[in-house]
Amino acid sequence: MSMTADELEKRQAIIDACRRMNALGINQGTSGNISLRHDDGLLITPTSVPYDAMTPDQIVFMAMDGSHASGQKPSSEWRFHRDILKSRDDVDAVVHAHPTYSTILAIMGMDIPPVHYMIAAAGGDSIRCAPYATFGSAELSEHAVRALEGRLACLLDHHGMIAVGRTLDKAMWLAVEVETLARQYHGCLQIGKPPLLTSAEIERVRQRMAGYGMSEG
Numbered sequence: 001m002s003m004t005a006d007e008l009e010k011r012q013a014i015i016d017a018c019r020r021m022n023a024l025g026i027n028q029g030t031s032g033n034i035s036l037r038h039d040d041g042l043l044i045t046p047t048s049v050p051y052d053a054m055t056p057d058q059i060v061f062m063a064m065d066g067s068h069a070s071g072q073k074p075s076s077e078w079r080f081h082r083d084i085l086k087s088r089d090d091v092d093a094v095v096h097a098h099p100t101y102s103t104i105l106a107i108m109g110m111d112i113p114p115v116h117y118m119i120a121a122a123g124g125d126s127i128r129c130a131p132y133a134t135f136g137s138a139e140l141s142e143h144a145v146r147a148l149e150g151r152l153a154c155l156l157d158h159h160g161m162i163a164v165g166r167t168l169d170k171a172m173w174l175a176v177e178v179e180t181l182a183r184q185y186h187g188c189l190q191i192g193k194p195p196l197l198t199s200a201e202i203e204r205v206r207q208r209m210a211g212y213g214m215s216e217g
Contacts (some may be wrong), residue, residue, distance in 0.1 A: 007038060007043070008056055010043055012056055014036060014045060015051065015055075018054065020172065021034075021051075021097055021172075022051060024176060025100075027099065028098065029050075031160075032098065033075035033078075034094065034096070034168070035075075035081035035082075035085065037093070041063040041064055042061070042064075042085050043062075044059070044060050044075055044078055044081055045075050046059065046060055048073075058072075060073070060074040060078075064082060064086055066082060076135060076136040077096055077136055079137070079141040080096075080141035081096070083142075084148065090166065091164040091165065091166065092167065093165050093171040094163075094171065095164070095165075095171045096160060097161060098160035099160070100179075101185075102160065102179050103159070103160050105155060106160060106161065107158050109129055109131075110129055111126045111127060111128050112178075112182060112185050114198075114202050116197075117201070118177060120206040122151055122152050122153040122178060122181075124206075125197075125202040125203070127151070127178060128148075129156070129157055130147035130155065130156050135159065140156070140159075143156075148162065152164050161178055161182075163175035
């Protein structure tokens, strides 16, 4: 398989990020998946390939119509990766994982409210939980795209979480931050109902973060 230096770099970056997900504890096994916009389509992790054994040529290039080279098998969640990138010009990277605390809240169908000002990094005053739908389905993709409207992260009911960004580094950073927020919220709920910051305060924080380049995807 011939590829440009830019494409090879992107493919290796996806592999490195997958390995980082497990090292950081925000994913287990091969249940997570990552995509990056490339040319007129996207590069996405293959299905059921251990990250430690993954090679750049196994990363799948997919056109925006969902087509890809025969013999390659993209992640079973390719549809919401494709649909998010297709619907969001401000997003070039999508990270999906099953971190423990985010998934606990997702199982309960709970949004993450403004318990901490860093929620502004996800683009608004909450991190929404998208309704449940079978993994890999068009219905799940529709729910995810809707939950991400005006946001850079969401939870998926009884499933996991998604974080997006202009770069893969930013999407990965946000995925870790969402799991931190989920853990904080979960901890608060063990004590009682936490006090929340106002939407106006979160917007002030978001604007200040934008000045530092933190909440721009």
